[in-house]
Amino acid sequence: MYPPLTSDQLVHLPTVISAPRFATYLREKNNDKRAALDLYHWNLQISAALLVPLHIVEVSTRNAIVEAIEAIHGGTWPWTQGFIRSLTDPGSPAYSPKRDLSLCAQRHPTAGKVVAELKFVFWEKMLTSRFQNRLWDQQFFAVFPDCPRIMQSSQGRARLREDIERVRKLRNRIAHHEPIFSRHIRDDLEGIMRCIRWRNQAAASWVEEIETVTAFLRIRP
Secondary structure (H helix, E strand, C coil): CCCCCCHHHHHHHHHHHCHHHHHHHHHHCCCCHHHHHHHHHHHHHHHHHHHHHHHHHHHHHHHHHHHHHHHHHCCCHHHCHHHHHCCCCCCCCCCCHHHHHHHHHHHCCCHHHHHHHCCHHHHHHCCCHHHHHHHHHHHHHHHCCCCCCCCCHHHHHHHHHHHHHHHHHHHHHHHCCCCCCCCCHHHHHHHHHHHHHHHCHHHHHHHHHHCCHHHHHCCCC
């Protein structure tokens, strides 16, 4: 699975990676440099593999939330005062959904452009209990139609928010090239798939067919 490392690679790769970063892998592999580099290689591969389901979960979830917002506030919701007033605005350095939306709405002329520019955490914040009465009592099952109906909309919304928070943190670790080998990646993947499945079962089936995360989990060094 992993190509044999040359003596030069064994010497230079840890330096290129950086000693502090590589130390995490060395500790995991009891200071075996070759085994640590194999684990680093695997971490690269599974991080890349996760980008496929992460792409679909982010796009599908934000599109579902946009549909719910539009159903209540119309297609110009980024500039609608009723919606804007519903957003929280904590002071810096805390993330402010209201500030994020305001900046995006000032820069972009269409709702579609605004949606593309909003941070992923904006959509996570839309799944908090603050919006249960404002949005999800009416719209949850409309935009997540494949959520099990044994759940109430508030239960489904809360579970989805937990999954999306976990997705966001995983996505950020990958984006910052951090190790993810110590995470419960099977649980991460199941949370991702649950979000996609609740949005659309056919989409979830397609992702299950094309994802390679499961295959890499079987060959973790």
